[in-house]
Amino acid sequence: MNIKINENFNHLAQNYLFSEIAKRVKAYTEKNPDAKIIRMGIGDVTRPLCPHVVSAMKNAVEEMGKAESFRGYPPEYGYDFLREAIAAHYASFGVTVAAGDIFVSDGAKSDCGNIVDIFGDNTIYIPDPVYPVYMDSNIMSGRTIKLIPATVENGFLPMPKADFTTGVYYLCSPNNPTGAAYSAEQLQTWVDFALDTGSVILFDAAYEAFVSDDSPRSIYAVPGAEKCAIEFASFSKTAGFTGTRCGYTVVPAALKAGDTPLQALWARRQATKFNGVSYPVQRAAEAAYSQEGLAQCMENISYYMNNAALMAELMREKGIFFTGGKNSPYVWFKCPNGMDSWSFFDKLLTEAQVVGTPGAGFGACGEGFFRLSSFNSLENTKEAVERLRGIL
Ligand code: PLP
Numbered sequence: 419m420n421i422k423i424n425e426n427f428n429h430l431a432q433n434y435l436f437s438e439i440a441k442r443v444k445a446y447t448e449k450n451p452d453a454k455i456i457r458m459g460i461g462d463v464t465r466p467l468c469p470h471v472v473s474a475m476k477n478a479v480e481e482m483g484k485a486e487s488f489r490g491y492p493p494e495y496g497y498d499f500l501r502e503a504i505a506a507h508y509a510s511f512g513v514t515v516a517a518g519d520i521f522v523s524d525g526a527k528s529d530c531g532n533i534v535d536i537f538g539d540n541t542i543y544i545p546d547p548v549y550p551v552y553m554d555s556n557i558m559s560g561r562t563i564k565l566i567p568a569t570v571e572n573g574f575l576p577m578p579k580a581d582f583t584t585g586v587y588y589l590c591s592p593n594n595p596t597g598a599a600y601s602a603e604q605l606q607t608w609v610d611f612a613l614d615t616g617s618v619i620l621f622d623a624a625y626e627a628f629v630s631d632d633s634p635r636s637i638y639a640v641p642g643a644e645k646c647a648i649e650f651a652s653f654s655k656t657a658g659f660t661g662t663r664c665g666y667t668v669v670p671a672a673l674k675a676g677d678t679p680l681q682a683l684w685a686r687r688q689a690t691k692f693n694g695v696s697y698p699v700q701r702a703a704e705a706a707y708s709q710e711g712l713a714q715c716m717e718n719i720s721y722y723m724n725n726a727a728l729m730a731e732l733m734r735e736k737g738i739f740f741t742g743g744k745n746s747p748y749v750w751f752k753c754p755n756g757m758d759s760w761s762f763f764d765k766l767l768t769e770a771q772v773v774g775t776p777g778a779g780f781g782a783c784g785e786g787f788f789r790l791s792s793f794n795s796l797e798n799t800k801e802a803v804e805r806l807r808g809i810l
Contacts, residue, residue, distance in 0.1 A: 426560040433550065435779030439763070446767055455767075456802045458790045459775040461594070463658045465721060467702070468714035471657060474705030478698035492694035495685065496522025496666070500700045503707045504666055513636045515668055519681065521688055522695055522703075525665040526624045526652035531555035532691070533620060533648065533667070536683040541585035545576055547595055547780030547787075549622065552588045567783045574598040574741045574750065578611040587612065589637075590622035592629060595780045595789045596750040597726075597742015599633040605640045612646035618673070618680070619647040624665075627656035627719050629745045644670040648680065655747070657706035657715045664695055664703040722747045725792035725799040732803050736810045747792040750777070754810055759788055770805035 439459060447453060467475075481487035495501070501517040508515040523529050530551045542556045546565040556563055564585075568574040574596040589608065592599040600608070612619050619637065626635040636651075637643045652665035659665075669681040695703075705711040723744070730743025733751050740751035753762035759776035766772050766788075775791070777784030792799065 424558065426558050429557050430554055433554075435775070438779075439773065439775070442764065442767065443773055453771045455771050455773060456794070456798050456805070457773045458794060458799075458802050459773050460791050460793045461775075462660050462793060463655060463718075463722075464793050464795070465658055465718040467658050467662065468706070468711060468718070470708065470711040470714050471702045471705045474711070475662075475698045475702035478701035482697060489697050492697055492700065494689045494692065494694055496520065496695065497697070497700050500704050503704045507707045507712075508636060508638070511635050511639075513638045515636070515638055516671070519668050519670045521667045521669065521684060522700065523665050523667060523688075523692065524663045524695055525654060525659075526622065526650040526667075527551055527665075528692075529650050529665060529667040530620070530622060532687065533650075533684070534559045534561070535687050535691075536680060537586055537618075541583055543582065543585050543587045545588065545590070545593075546782060547574075547777060547784035548588070549590055549594045550780070552620075552622075553781075565781070565783075568593075568596060568598075569783060570739060570752070575600055575604060577604060577607060582611070582615070584615045584617050586618050586620060588620045588622070590624070591633070592625040592742070592746040594625065594746075595748060595775065595777065595784065596787075597746030597748040598750070599629060599631075599745040602632070602634050602640060605634055605637060605643075609637070609640045609642045609646060613642055617646065618675075619643070621647050621649045623649055623651045625655055625746055626651060627715070628723065628747060630723065631745060633745055638668070638670075644672045646673065648673065648684075653703050653706055656719070657703070657711070658718060659699075659703070659706070662699055662702060664699050721796070722792040725794060725796060728799055728803050729790055729792065729806075732807060732810070736807075738810065749790045749792070751788055751790075753777075753786055753788050756786070759785055762788055765809065766806070769809050770802075772802045772805055 501520045504520050505517040534555050542561045542563045544552050545568050566576045568576045575598050621637040629635045637647045649668040653659035669684045673680045726743050729749040733740040738751050742748045742750050759778045763776045775789040777787030
């Protein structure tokens with residue numbers, strides 16, 4: 419074939435993190451077939467959908483099976499019932515977002531990646547360590563990327579620096595992988611910086627439901643954010659929709675580049691390349707944000723948060739630096755004795771039969787750190803904490 423490919427794909431780093439983990443675990447279990455491995459690296463939920471959500475989805479499927487209530491293509495930006503339920507969800511924690519500014523999608527991953535379509539050749543600022551989608555989608559589009567180091571010194575919550583220029587800034591709070599969450603004051607500094615420099619913030623709030631202190635659950639809790647920020651959110655972690663697929667992006671009408679409303683560009687992008695989320699899934703999502711549904715979903719979140727608190731308690735007991743453990747399903751900690759993150763991975767696997775995620779897999783600044791996830795059963799978490807206690 420003589421066609422030209424998108425050469426930018428050649429610049430993507432090999433994403434060997436999860437395959438390398440699988441390879442090492444397989445090699446270990448082949449040698450130690452009786453070992454009871456506990457997987458604390460999971461970034462996926464494990465608790466089932468809530469009964470209220472399941473029943474809404476079932477009812478919607480029944481509707482689709484009857485001529486009088488059958489529905490074809492959904493509206494490109496989401497059914498009004500769901501956009502309004504999402505706006506009401508924001509209102510429930512004191513944030514005003516107009517239903518018309520909400521774009522329903524099949525999840526935050528797609529939107530974080532697809533948003534690149536609406537921007538020209540800007541400098542893209544991405545924190546390190548990071549959820550890899552921000553990096554890879556910008557590399558695929560050949561964008562100029564600058565990394566913002568997240569370190570022990572800044573508590574893994576980097577702030578604007580004097581040499582940062584006008585650009586597109588990705589922020590994720592509560593953060594994957596570090597679990598750290600920005601305070602309102604810190605987000606206000608970011609918003610003021612973006613307004614001063616004419617920059618845009620792309621704010622990933624996929625873990626907002628885990629916020630348990632007064633950290634903002636949305637960037638729109640901060641005055642001025644509607645003029646400089648786009649927000650991604652998702653039912654994946656809040657309502658266990660990782661396999662059901664539904665998320666949303668907020669592009670406020672007030673957000674403009676010069677005279678051009680970014681909302682018009684995103685609306686056009688979605689209408690061109692996306693055909694909506696299925697009716698049963700949108701009804702299920704609506705149910706997740708109803709009073710009854712959310713109460714059930716929050717039981718699952720509390721379950722995970724209890725696991726996270728057990729891990730955080732161990733770090734405190736051992737005097738190990740960590741972030742997360744509250745506001746997040748993740749605990750991010752410094753590997754003991756200056757170990758690098760893959761060596762610690764091997765130690766944990768071979769000495770405690772616990773699998774976690776080496777921080778180096780999320781970026782150079784993740785080297786020397788390790789992520790444990792609370793998406794597991796209480797029994798497994800307790801057992802993993804006991805085993806960790808023995809080797810930390
Ligand atoms: N954003 C962050 C920070 C995530 O960790 C994840 C999933 O792990 C996503 C977005 C993707 O969410 P979704 O399942 O809605 O695509």
